[in-house]
Amino acid sequence: MSGLPRNIILTGDAATRLRELPPESVDCVITSPPYYALRDYGHDDQIGLEATVDDWVSGLLPVFRELARVIKPTGGVWLNLGDSFSRHKKYGAPPKGLLLAPERLVIALAADGWLVRNKVIWNKTNPMPSSITDRLTLTYEVVYFLTRSPRYWFDLNAIREPHRSGGGKAAGKAAHGKPTWAGPLAANNEGLRRERPAGQPGHPLGKNPGDVWQVATSSYRGDHPAMFPLGLVRRPLLATCPEAVCTACGQGWKRRYTVRQRWSAKDQEATMVRQPGDFIRCGCAAPTVPGVVLDPFVGTGTVGAVACQNRRDYIGIELNPDYVRLAEKRIREACGSPGPSACPV
Template identity: 80%
Template sequence: MTELPRNIILTGDAATRLRELPAATVDCVITSPPYYALRNYGHDDQLGLEATVDEWVAGLMPVFRELARVVKPTGSVWLNLGDSFSRHARYGAAPKGLLLAPERLVLALSGAGWLVRNKVVWAKTNPMPSSIQDRLTLTYEVVYFLARSPRYFFDLDAIREPHRSGGGKAAAKADHARPTYRGPLAASNEGLARERPPGQPGHPLGKNPGDVWQLPASNYRGGHFATFPPRLTQRPLLATCPEAVCTACGQGWKRQYTVRRLWSAKDQEATTVREAGEFIRCNCDAPTVPGVVLDPFFGTGTVGAVACENRRDYLGIELNPHYVQLAEERIKKACGSSDELQACPA
């Protein structure tokens, strides 16, 4: 296969189907593999039901070896993971102990050359209630953001959010109050002062959304119990899958954004509206194609539906043909503007 197939779902095992794909062709991956020992997806070849948590990690490594090959050097991976509690020492932790499955996997990936750039906390606004009496209820999952190299495509302006703090004197005072002692790996905030115009709370286009995302779990009611909420995939997509990629030089184009302040006489309040403008282009004068997002554990195709809504191309891999059929129906509906996906704001 010389060309990457686009906007289709490949049925079969993730690692096996990934081996058919050409190298360095995928812009970003957004995926949620089966968590360890939590679900049964009804197929003999499924991942997730290994005898131990370390075997689960070992089972996912061939998928990530292939992802390392098919992702462009400027590409990245968003990896959503959940954890489970052991019921017997044979699973890999003492009974009742958290297995730390996400940590085990991400350490293995870091050792295999992946650059771990963020650990995002998806704080669920509607977590599952629990009757447990001797520990806290689980209310979040993690989404790791991994890159192949230190320089990768990331469009922060596409995902900036309105500032909440007032800025001005208060912000300047807070900057001043920072301790002067810093260890060798402490973050520097020097850039913040540069991007904050006098009297403004921060960057004129809005703030970095940060690494705690408050979102409800999915309300998808279509015969699959572990679907992504569309909004969990939209922010990663907008940041790391270019809307247009030059076919000559391969550069991903970003849009120019502007902000307008609108005054509401009714609320006696000013609001800021962000508008996407023209592309910042390369000089090639060649055609462009949309960026491609890959999900090797496609399930019911949330990533495909959100890609299509946002004018990106997708490629899915899914083992269970029943889910493939559900995903195809869902994407068709989304591209014909489904209510569920239209509801998700940029």
């Protein structure tokens, strides 16, 4: 393969097939590898059924080394992980102990050169009920946001949310500089102060959505035991996969947004609505192509489906050919008719 293939799912092992992709070619990665010892995906070469949790970490590191090679220097990786409880000390923790698999993997990735920019809590609004009586029900998973460099492409305006409160007492009162009790790594509120002119609750385009996301688990009824909900993928995609990338300079374009007031008769109040406008262009007289999101563990193809719905290109890898067929069908269904120009359906 010389150029980057687009809107296709490659069948095979993630690390092996990633080696075929050109360096610095994908804009972002959104993925959920098999969690440790929780599912059997019906293939001898699958990741997830290693003898110990540390072997699972060692098995994923080559995949992430390939991701480090294929992602653009401006790119980001969103990594969804869940944990499991040990049943025997041979797995890496005493029986009943959490294996801390996500923590082990992300510490290994940080040691391997990844910058851990966020740890998002995916708070499931419809968690699996459980009959356990000696610990709490599990209601969240994590989504790590990783980059290769401190500067990367991130479109916060595309994912801002309406402010919940009005200006109120807090507006205009962000701290000037750091308080005397602040330690060397304490947050600096200067940016917030600039965004809060008198009477404004915050940034005029809305607030940063924060790192706790309320999303229901997927309701898709296909023949696969673990799939992303569409709502978990949309925000990472909009923030880190440009809608248009210049073919000359490689710059990802962002949109300008405007806000207008919308009156709600039901709530008897006005809310601010953010609307996308024109692109902020790079200035080259060259055509653009959609940004590309990669998922090396495709499963049912949620990432491809959300990419198509939002006019981004995708590329996926999946070991089990049955799931490849399932994903291709799901992506076709999600695109509807006519599909976005970026999509081959």
